[in-house]
Amino acid sequence: MNVHKPVLDEAEGRNRAVPIDRDIALPGEIRDNKPASGARRFAIAALLLLVGGLAIGAWQHWRLDSEVAATAAERRDLVPAVRVAVVKSSGDVISVNLPGTTEAFEAANIYSRTSGYVAKRLVDIGDRVKAGDLLAEITAPELDHQVAQAQATMLQNEAAVHQAEANMEIANVTWERDSKLLDKGWIPKQQGDQERLTLLAQQSAVAVARANLEAQKAQLMVLTQRQAYQRVVAPFDGVVTARNIDNGSLVTGDATGGTSMFTVMHSDVIRIQLYVPQDQAFGLKPGVEGTVRVPEMPGVDFKGTVARIANALQPGTRTLLTEIDVPNPDGLMTPGTYCQVELRIPRKTPSLIVPAEAIIFNRSGLNVAVVEEGLVHIRKVTLVRDLGTTVEVSEGVKDGDQVAAIPIGLFMELYGGGRSINITVMGHPGQDIRRLQDRAIAAFRTIRGLDAQQEDDFFVFSNDSIRETFDQLAGTVTLGMLVICVLSLVVGGIGVMNIMLVSVVERTREIGIRMATGARMRDIMLQFNIEAAVVCAAGGILGILVGMIAGLVLRYSGMTVIFSVTFFSI
Numbered sequence: 001m002n003v004h005k006p007v008l009d010e011a012e013g014r015n016r017a018v019p020i021d022r023d024i025a026l027p028g029e030i031r032d033n034k035p036a037s038g039a040r041r042f043a044i045a046a047l048l049l050l051v052g053g054l055a056i057g058a059w060q061h062w063r064l065d066s067e068v069a070a071t072a073a074e075r076r077d078l079v080p081a082v083r084v085a086v087v088k089s090s091g092d093v094i095s096v097n098l099p100g101t102t103e104a105f106e107a108a109n110i111y112s113r114t115s116g117y118v119a120k121r122l123v124d125i126g127d128r129v130k131a132g133d134l135l136a137e138i139t140a141p142e143l144d145h146q147v148a149q150a151q152a153t154m155l156q157n158e159a160a161v162h163q164a165e166a167n168m169e170i171a172n173v174t175w176e177r178d179s180k181l182l183d184k185g186w187i188p189k190q191q192g193d194q195e196r197l198t199l200l201a202q203q204s205a206v207a208v209a210r211a212n213l214e215a216q217k218a219q220l221m222v223l224t225q226r227q228a229y230q231r232v233v234a235p236f237d238g239v240v241t242a243r244n245i246d247n248g249s250l251v252t253g254d255a256t257g258g259t260s261m262f263t264v265m266h267s268d269v270i271r272i273q274l275y276v277p278q279d280q281a282f283g284l285k286p287g288v289e290g291t292v293r294v295p296e297m298p299g300v301d302f303k304g305t306v307a308r309i310a311n312a313l314q315p316g317t318r319t320l321l322t323e324i325d326v327p328n329p330d331g332l333m334t335p336g337t338y339c340q341v342e343l344r345i346p347r348k349t350p351s352l353i354v355p356a357e358a359i360i361f362n363r364s365g366l367n368v369a370v371v372e373e374g375l376v377h378i379r380k381v382t383l384v385r386d387l388g389t390t391v392e393v394s395e396g397v398k399d400g401d402q403v404a405a406i407p408i409g410l411f412m413e414l415y416g417g418g419r420s421i422n423i424t425v426m427g428h429p430g431q432d433i434r435r436l437q438d439r440a441i442a443a444f445r446t447i448r449g450l451d452a453q454q455e456d457d458f459f460v461f462s463n464d465s466i467r468e469t470f471d472q473l474a475g476t477v478t479l480g481m482l483v484i485c486v487l488s489l490v491v492g493g494i495g496v497m498n499i500m501l502v503s504v505v506e507r508t509r510e511i512g513i514r515m516a517t518g519a520r521m522r523d524i525m526l527q528f529n530i531e532a533a534v535v536c537a538a539g540g541i542l543g544i545l546v547g548m549i550a551g552l553v554l555r556y557s558g559m560t561v562i563f564s565v566t567f568f569s570i
Contacts, residue, residue: 104265112251113229116140157213168202238266275319369404
């Protein structure tokens with residue numbers, strides 16, 4: 001029986017794929033398993049890199065969170081140890097050191113009271129003189145002539161007085177004789193009146209002559225006194241400290257426009273004027289002892305007492321003018337010397353002594369940190385006087401109080417800077433920190449008694465500052481993770497390529513069967529591309545979900561919400 005096999009078209013036979021069973025090796029074919037083993041190695045390496053990157057990131061996150069919690073706990077539980085000093089009372093006497101200038105107890109500039117030329121100068125600078133000693137002689141010839149003229153005029157006035165008295169005597173005798181005749185009517189009445197009035201006129205003439213005589217005497221005394229001023233004498237015991245004339249110098253008898261001839265000072269007692277500030281003037285009175293020291297004479301103390309005070313403060317400087325008298329019999333102190341005066345003034349209101357290092361200065365003023373029962377209380381003080389290493393205060397502390405004697409920088413570091421209180425508020429895990437902060441702010445405003453229009457006198461801060469550091473570190477870690485991710489994508493892509501290559505090699509039989517059944521090449525390629533895309537997408541989504549779950553676990557597993565509230569101007 002003849003069976004006719006269909007003869008296939010040559011072109012159709014070339015296009016039709018012949019299925020091959022790849023389970024049985026062809027003669028002379030050697031199966032190569034290296035691609036499959038290489039792909040597995042790439043896949044394992046990529047997985048290890050991903051797991052390692054995730055582990056490093058988780059460890060960094062856990063470590064930073066632990067540091068945040070440890071820092072907050074350390075800040076909350078910090079109990080600083082400080083050195084304390086005891087506040088002491090200043091006592092009943094205050095010691096005050098003030099600058100001053102020595103002055104002579106008596107000092108006088110000597111002027112000429114008469115004009116003329118210096119005929120003789122008898123003293124010079126540095127000479128000691130006694131009261132009444134002749135210092136210089138002035139010659140003034142015209143003054144001598146004026147005195148002689150005044151004396152002659154006075155003689156004329158005396159003669160005029162005698163003449164007026166004689167005329168008055170004649171008139172008196174005539175009136176006494178004719179008055180009797182007038183009474184008997186032997187002389188006319190008109191004659192009697194003339195004689196009576198003549199007597200009165202002569203009496204007035206005598207009075208005028210006598211007045212002129214007294215006036216001339218006074219004028220002569222003036223000239224005589226001016227003539228006496230030609231002798232310049234010392235007004236008191238002292239030393240000549242200035243000499244402005246010499247023999248032959250012209251001097252003018254005018255104290256306002258003339259030239260001082262000499263200056264004489266009495267320095268057996270030195271007078272010192274001080275201006276005591278208001279906070280030290282209360283309690284100062286005459287009799288308070290003082291010690292005077294001159295820088296150029298170390299070790300030498302001059303004792304003196306307050307002799308006079310002004311009893312009124314100067315409005316411009318709020319100081320009290322005080323004079324101290326210091327005996328100076330040996331003349332060691334000279335007028336015009338700078339000196340330091342120490343006064344021991346009785347206190348009316350004793351103050352308190354605080355170490356200067358215990359003073360805290362901030363925007364609320366001067367404060368001290370008082371330690372009571374292991375707690376520090378900030379108290380405002382009023383400064384009386386700064387003594388350098390110590391200060392005097394009048395309010396805020398009492399005798400025996402213990403104050404923290406620490407440097408201001410260390411105090412600000414320990415207590416947050418200035419006069420402030422730090423309060424740490426801790427929330428439960430998962431609690432809304434925003435809502436917690438709002439509730440805390442409302443409570444603190446109520447405690448502080450703030451109105452709705454008033455601004456907060458405190459501020460709230462959370463762990464943002466620490467988290468900023470964490471974010472910086474996290475950014476570095478993120479950058480590293482991005483690099484790892486890029487490398488992972490590259491390795492993953494290579495792995496996917498190898499997997500697909502292995503898949504193609506392993507699925508050659510399936511490809512042959514499908515092509516034998518009429519499948520086209522583009523259909524087979526589309527199938528493999530879809531499979532690769534689905535595998536990659538599923539792996540990426542799975543990795544994202546695993547990362548998010550791990551992040552949430554690390555974020556909310558036992559972490560505590562912490563924020564602080566700082567008060568100012570307490």
